Amino acid sequence: VRKPAAQREPVVAVHLDPGLYLHHPGAASRLELFERFGEALERRGVVEHRPALVRFLAEREALGTSALGEGVAFPHVRAHVVSATALAFSRLEKPIELDGPDGRAVDVVLMLVAPYDLRGAFYQPLLAALAELLHSHDGRQMLRAVACFSDLERLLLETVWPRTLEVLSR
């Protein structure tokens, strides 16, 4: 017996909603930050096994820092325990050390998670578009200027999404 089609997740989608905008989440370390992200993603039904995602994010971070400089970090993973492509944002009240290239502690974090199957089809083009944006000084400043969910939504839909579609069409 298969689940009715209406009960299944949209096949290809990128989740971005106010529940994934974390303002001052109360994280004092990278593990606590990943924990807060994990909790938010779990509340949105995007994560099937939060502890595994949190531990996996920590292992992935240890393999290579996601900090890009100017206090911005961009952790990104594909994981089997994630059920949809999702973007989450956090502005930390107290910067945390993530071994950034300029030595500056991180206080603005954009996270991209996606599953391995078709539901994660946008992962690579979205990752390429966001990496390109956030490796530039202007792009990092644009992300730093985000003050509310609407700003984030505007940045992603007006700047990142067209670039994502451009990457896809190559």
Add this chain to the structure above:
Amino acid sequence: MNSQVHDLVLVQELDALLEDLESANGEQQEEALGFCLRDWSRIRLKREQLVAGIGADLLRRYARLRERYPRAVVGTRGGVCLGCNTLRPTAMASRASALDTCERCGRILFRVEPVSPAASLPARAGAGSVAVSEASAPSPRSSSQRRAPSRAARR
């Protein structure tokens, strides 16, 4: 949840990451995007530490399933195996046992914590949730799927 299954979920993620990095352009792709990766041995070491605490029978079962499916350990929500999307028999789904497996596909299962109805609502239309049709989506193939096609795909 059985703590060994709990660790196996992370082992599965580490295996997928290692496969990605070992694939033809996995590491170069990350570096091309500006993310430098350090020595992978840390990931292998972590995997070994986790595997050391998992029973041999469970590991054998996991290895056999991984040959067949990209995801050998999957969640079950509302009595549905999230690997094959099959509704499990009520008696089996509610049974408390050390190791839960799907009666149809054989995958190792863990129970997905329920989320509140309000939280599980889909994102508002036009509020940042971007959905596209399958027709306009890129190729669904992932590296792990290419290496281990599902039984259904092979038929």
